[in-house]
Amino acid sequence: MNIGIVCYPTFGGSGVVATELGMALADKGHKVHFITYSQPFRLNTFNENLFYHEVSVNDYPLFDYQPYESVLASKIVDVAIYEKLDILHVHYAIPHASVAYLAQQILISRGIKLPYITTLHGTDITLVGQDPAFEPVIFFSLNNSNAITSVSESLKNDTLNTFKINKAIQVIPNFIKIEEYEKIQFRCHRKQFANDDEKTLIHISNFRKVKRVEDVLRVFDIVRKQVPCKLILVGDGPERPAIDRLCRELDTCNGIISVGKIANPKEVLSIADLFILPSETESFGLSALEAMASKVPVISTNTGGIPELNMHGKTGYLSAVGDFQDMAKNCIQLLSNEASLAQFKKQAFERAKAFDIQQILPKYEQLYENLI
Numbered sequence: 001m002n003i004g005i006v007c008y009p010t011f012g013g014s015g016v017v018a019t020e021l022g023m024a025l026a027d028k029g030h031k032v033h034f035i036t037y038s039q040p041f042r043l044n045t046f047n048e049n050l051f052y053h054e055v056s057v058n059d060y061p062l063f064d065y066q067p068y069e070s071v072l073a074s075k076i077v078d079v080a081i082y083e084k085l086d087i088l089h090v091h092y093a094i095p096h097a098s099v100a101y102l103a104q105q106i107l108i109s110r111g112i113k114l115p116y117i118t119t120l121h122g123t124d125i126t127l128v129g130q131d132p133a134f135e136p137v138i139f140f141s142l143n144n145s146n147a148i149t150s151v152s153e154s155l156k157n158d159t160l161n162t163f164k165i166n167k168a169i170q171v172i173p174n175f176i177k178i179e180e181y182e183k184i185q186f187r188c189h190r191k192q193f194a195n196d197d198e199k200t201l202i203h204i205s206n207f208r209k210v211k212r213v214e215d216v217l218r219v220f221d222i223v224r225k226q227v228p229c230k231l232i233l234v235g236d237g238p239e240r241p242a243i244d245r246l247c248r249e250l251d252t253c254n255g256i257i258s259v260g261k262i263a264n265p266k267e268v269l270s271i272a273d274l275f276i277l278p279s280e281t282e283s284f285g286l287s288a289l290e291a292m293a294s295k296v297p298v299i300s301t302n303t304g305g306i307p308e309l310n311m312h313g314k315t316g317y318l319s320a321v322g323d324f325q326d327m328a329k330n331c332i333q334l335l336s337n338e339a340s341l342a343q344f345k346k347q348a349f350e351r352a353k354a355f356d357i358q359q360i361l362p363k364y365e366q367l368y369e370n371l372i
């Protein structure tokens with residue numbers, strides 16, 4: 001198949017899922033065309049079946065806002081015609097679903113059919129999508145998608161509760177390539193981050209408000225008074241100044257290692273003992289799945305799709321949003337019992353196997369074939 005993929009190329013779960021999906025499809029012999037405004041950060045492999053089409057918006061002094069959607073739609077039309085796309089898969093509804101609809105209509109006027117699939121990732125429905133300014137456009141472009149997928153049951157329900165969708169929504173969860181976690185030997189040495197008697201907590205995110213990174217610091221502040229440990233923060237984003245202020249206030253900065261944005265966090269995850277995910281909402285929690293595949297149990301909130309992944313008392317623990325004291329208690333309990341920690345690490349890895357790409361890729365391929 002000739003498949004077009006539209007996604008956000010920046011650090012963020014939807015871009016990671018779209019890119020990993022495209023690379024896996026290319027490995028299976030499909031021709032995959034990424035149509036994005038910059039090269040997706042995980043698109044770092046050479047494959048004769050992978051193509052990248054940059055959407056570049058020229059600056060024009062008349063515009064306060066550059067008409068990105070129009071340029072993207074034109075690019076999709078161009079790639080569809082010249083690369084003979086069979087299907088278009090857009091990730092994150094805003095604005096990609098409405099752009100896909102526009103491109104589809106232009107192509108129909110030229111006698112070309114291009115079905116499009118919209119994959120919902122989370123904040124496109126749970127945060128941004130709640131803004132009434134977007135409602136008519138999201139509603140229309142979802143209902144006109146040839147198929148809609150969501151990354152969890154929870155997100156599917158949120159979507160159905162928010163918009164009157166008259167199309168079925170198929171749940172296809174996020175995935176990892178488990179073999180990449182099983183085989184690779186990492187160069188990252190634990191002793192560069194922590195002493196032998198210290199445990200390591202880790203948090204990975206884009207440091208947006210919804211991630212509640214301040215709760216990570218509050219958890220760490222409580223835990224380190226009971227168990228010697230370090231906290232590794234991976235990522236960056238708008239909440240960073242607030243985090244810096246809080247670590248000074250709590251006097252925990254000397255125990256925190258901030259490594260910034262890392263394209264592929266497998267290496268740093270390989271030295272972690274617990275992953276902390278205190279999000280306000282989280283449609284799936286791809287970073288938690290990546291942690292589990294790295295044999296790192298997850299201490300998380302019980303919001304959104306997280307309970308579909310993280311099994312309370314088995315692969316980690318779930319707490320109410322904002323209850324950092326409960327999260328800290330769960331950390332201390334696990335870190336203080338080596339046998340239990342080892343058991344949770346094993347169980348986290350076993351659970352991650354259920355989300356291996358081998359289980360997930362055929363679902364997307366089947367969906368494409370049905371639509372074509």
Ligand code: GMT
Binds near residue numbers: 282284285286
């Ligand atoms: O907020 C993020 O983590 C980024 C965001 C995105 O769209 O790039 O992630 C969403 O999509 C991921 C991939 O499907 C999910 O694993 C995340 O749970 C989801 N984030 C939220 O729902 C907050």
